[in-house]
Amino acid sequence: MSETTSISETPSATTTPATTTSQLTYGQAVNAALRRCLAELPDTLLYGEDVAKPGGVFGVTRGLRREFGERVFDTPISESAILGSAVGAAMLGRRPIVEIMWVDFSLVAFDQIVNQLANVHYVSRGQLRAPVVIRTQQGSAPGACAQHSQSLEAFFLHVPGLRVCMPWTAQDAYDLLVAAVYSDDPTIVIENRTLYNAAKQDVVLGGPVQQPGGLRVRREGSDATVVTWGAFTARALEAAAALAEQGVSLEVLELPWLNPFPTDEVIERVRRTGRLAVLHEANVTGGFGAEVVARVAGAGVPLRSPALRLGLPDTRVPAAPSLVAELLPGSDRIAASLRQWVLGP
Amino acid sequence: MSETTSISETPSATTTPATTTSQLTYGQAVNAALRRCLAELPDTLLYGEDVAKPGGVFGVTRGLRREFGERVFDTPISESAILGSAVGAAMLGRRPIVEIMWVDFSLVAFDQIVNQLANVHYVSRGQLRAPVVIRTQQGSAPGACAQHSQSLEAFFLHVPGLRVCMPWTAQDAYDLLVAAVYSDDPTIVIENRTLYNAAKQDVVLGGPVQQPGGLRVRREGSDATVVTWGAFTARALEAAAALAEQGVSLEVLELPWLNPFPTDEVIERVRRTGRLAVLHEANVTGGFGAEVVARVAGAGVPLRSPALRLGLPDTRVPAAPSLVAELLPGSDRIAASLRQWVLGP
Amino acid sequence: MSDQTRATDGVTGSRSRILADLHQVWRMRVFEEKVRDLRLAGDAVGSIHLGIGQEAVAVGTAELIGPDDALFATYRGHSWALACGVPPAALFAEVLGRATGTNGGRGGSAHLSAPAHRFFGENSIVGAGAPIAVGAALAGRFDGSGRVAITVFGDGAMNQGAVHEAMNFAAAMNLPVVFVCENNTWSELTPIDEMVRDPHLHRRAAAYGIPGERIDGNDPAIVRDRLGAAVRRAREGGGPTLVEAMTARLVGHYIGDAEQYRRPGELDEARRLEPTVRLAAQLRAAGAPDAEIERAEHDARAETEQAAAEALAAPLADPATAKDHLYV
Amino acid sequence: MSDQTRATDGVTGSRSRILADLHQVWRMRVFEEKVRDLRLAGDAVGSIHLGIGQEAVAVGTAELIGPDDALFATYRGHSWALACGVPPAALFAEVLGRATGTNGGRGGSAHLSAPAHRFFGENSIVGAGAPIAVGAALAGRFDGSGRVAITVFGDGAMNQGAVHEAMNFAAAMNLPVVFVCENNTWSELTPIDEMVRDPHLHRRAAAYGIPGERIDGNDPAIVRDRLGAAVRRAREGGGPTLVEAMTARLVGHYIGDAEQYRRPGELDEARRLEPTVRLAAQLRAAGAPDAEIERAEHDARAETEQAAAEALAAPLADPATAKDHLYV
């Protein structure tokens, strides 16, 4: 961790705090965000399975128990109790940050997210708040089984009342999590375990707390707009770089926040390029790519080619890498699909 | 129950069985389907909370315990055990039909549906089957709270490996359930409690077992294609009837099966009318309407007006009828939206 | 009911205390009778679950709930809201979908809440309130409030995974939670003794290493005494307790339930043991004149009628607000 | 471990029986050692969970599993698959993502199954296998098979709602299920004694009104005896049993786990008690020559190496089949 400026005073949410820039992995950026939130917001709690004394199965929460004591604790393997207690603690003024180790495990306790957490503020007519952050991670990694490989953001995005983000860069892993913890709305932060230990990146720490929302224009281009999120952003950018050499100019929009969704900006940009492709790791049918296409279609944006969706075909996720490689499109296949789509066969 | 023909011989799946036509409510049609399946398929089991001795909280399973004995039984309030045991029993050759009283309750045990049931056949490379039928019901009814009002078909439709249907007529309540029980794929049958005791309809009982899939052209029309499913079909038809008098000719397609989805037929019909509206009771964002729009958009069907989605706006469901009425579009508001969409303001 | 604490020998408190309890029981009873009337008249709609017969559990708990405590109930929660001090007019209004309801009509009969009154809400998902209550207790560990969280659920809920997880979580973390199982022997239309092998549900506490006790839930004094001990233990750092309060639902699971599942004569004993009968007998034994006993009911009826009238006069929930408060 | 059944006094079976058990333990041990090597060499990828040290539970159970029975394991299931008779080559192939794997590479190390061998699969969701096993027992009630279902899970899984529901469901319906809790005292990186108030997990059986017992899980003979009684009871209509088999995982939770959470000296006793050591000592005490003892390991290694070689020679799972079998 090489710091390029000296550590600032204890930051606060109201004054614009001084910043430092550090070289961090994505996982370390998550850790830094948690440390900042635990330091700045005394109401925060951090808990989940193996998060405290062991520092997390991915090492992401390392050192936080030592630093913040009992506000950081380990729990039984009881997702309903973890999530339910977060709902209750939040109703009573805490700001719990809980970890669901894999997004797949959220399904053993989905009631607490959909029927409980999402209802608190609305049903109480604003008398209660539920500023819960659920940190989880998802996606496919070599050898992982069908029960540890799903991309389930579409479930959460069909639940009004929840906010949902999916950081891809180390900077966003930091910024989005801080924004989520500061937000008074329940927020699902979906990380990706294949990114935790990827190469270090410059991360600006401290700095003003961002508002949930927005998009990242990762690449400018004129032939088509590719909308993507999460770890698949890398594949979109690789494909776009490859296609640039073949004379196809792609705009790549990464959506770090899917709720709130920047509908107007996306529509405006698609209007300019006249083509929309959506790329995600989740299964295509019922994936959030459908929503993006439907919003653009609903706005009557004239398109030069039919909207394209690329993602996991409608199947389960097998463990064997040779099978997964066939199903989940890599940047080569993505590039080929986009090329044919833009230029024709 | 007035029978218009005499009861046939015990039907069997291989010969084309004789049929009878009875006047039945939707709930009675479900009951008749269960009775038929229990009689014809000795491997079937029927269980869930209050389904056996009490005959179901909606009376839908009445008499079946008496008729079929121990194959029909009541369970503890343990959805994970209900669904999990169905998965296990199916692996070992049974054909369980289980009830989840409200679709909302499936969320306490969603793991068993998504991570377990949907994986059985695929992950075992076809060595195991899971011919489970999950009967549930959903939707909004006056006074029901946020935890008893959701329309969650989009969740199931984002899970490859599951089949999903949503009968609207009494005939389909019968036919779809029989088809689901005969199918070797795990199938979610989503009924609607507001229909159980609605007016009796002629229902043809017996008859060949249908294959999952297909669509129902409920009304022919030329200005636009309205795609809908479940109880909202009634609102679509009412709106279409009202608009017919105003010179707007709507085609209404009801999709009793959402998986398998009749993509080609829908696209073909939208191509003919040049307009697509999707209407469902579920929340619009991330609802399956997005998928329908995205499929049509992806096929490059030229549209005269931007695709329209109508449904529950992105909010929770309040209990008070005055609030629900504001949120869930009735046929009047649907007609007004469709009219403006087709004719312009 | 062999091993439950039960007062069989008459008076269990002072005459004024019993009288106050009887008044509270009547407030709940007539509130729900009125709700039933409103439902049958069509002023209220939807599925409504009454706790008629079970009121003593709520009455006995009422004064144990400290100012910073938090109570979590189920869909069968009107009496619990009243026990927390929620004004009956606001409750009626909520059941009637009025703007003046506790939740402005968003909760309805089965999902209402009034946090200002320590009533953190009903829950219409069986068992889901238990882990949420655990979280309220957890918050208390950090906010210096000394909060005890009380969560109420039925016998059937004991078979729901979330309740198991909640009890173990609270036990492992030694959190101040009192788990109150209102055992009315029915889960909707199915008897608990066919759904468990040992219907003495309080014995499950041992699985979590916490105290468990079965009590007579039809006498407020007994409830106050035994639940009081549990609340005290929780407040003093002794961790959670499971209390199984035996009681009977004298009405259907919901308004309109035909109750065909009842066992022959099942309710005969229950009607003899139910709190209005029991407390009246105790008062009589303590020498209270009939007029005093009748006044408890009479006052409750007057208060309740007025609250209902107030609620009926209130405007319906305003459609223009239907989308408010989805996000902060 | 005060109340567990443990053989402290040496030999618990005939010499040939112990020898056979030792051979089986070694088959599992060297299988997993080989998996570790393959994983570290990069032939296998992903998260792999070994049960090294815990083999005696599977070995002791093996011959109790009747032809129509069904076994359900967790991600830590290689030994259980071997106990069911799944050929090691097919298991290796599955771990290696080969076409000849039990699941043709679809399951992988953590989700494989071989129903023809009564191995109805691993499960990578903690606790999820328990209700599924209950369903297998339920099927047996109707198919005349006399099936007993055995479900294996860890100590940490006891805190998962699904396991609670499964035990109650099986108890209420008196289904022939044996719940085997392999208590290795760790849930991933967290000790069970900090996650429950009473770490004697078998005592939870009482909550469901079923028998529960803690046993020494490191001696196949003890496991066979005590689990045998449970299987017999189940088969004879006596319903479910919870058996808590005390054992130790001598390796990390997954391959690569740095095991920084271990308590000082924690594994010293475990290494003395682990099955290969224990059974060798028993054999020595029974007069077996060293060569005989060593042959058990040697034969297992030879068999295992050949199976691994066979798997490594097999083709990778064929991408062209990746979409097959989603629906029937």
Ligand SMILES: Cc1ncc(C[n+]2csc(CCOP(=O)(O)OP(=O)(O)O)c2C)c(N)n1
């Ligand atoms: C998870 C879930 N499953 C099923 C239901 C349907 N349901 C509502 S009340 C009830 C019975 C609950 O019985 P019990 O816990 O004894 O409480 P009681 O109604 O007797 O107060 C059931 C099954 C539900 N609301 N939630």
Ligand SMILES: Cc1ncc(C[n+]2csc(CCOP(=O)(O)OP(=O)(O)O)c2C)c(N)n1
């Ligand atoms: C529902 C769920 N929660 C969490 C996990 C992550 N996880 C995998 S193994 C494990 C520990 C399980 O401990 P235990 O039950 O004792 O079994 P052991 O690994 O010791 O065999 C956890 C928490 C999971 N797979 N599923």
Ligand SMILES: [Mg+2]
């Ligand atoms: Mg009850």
Ligand SMILES: [Mg+2]
């Ligand atoms: Mg363990």
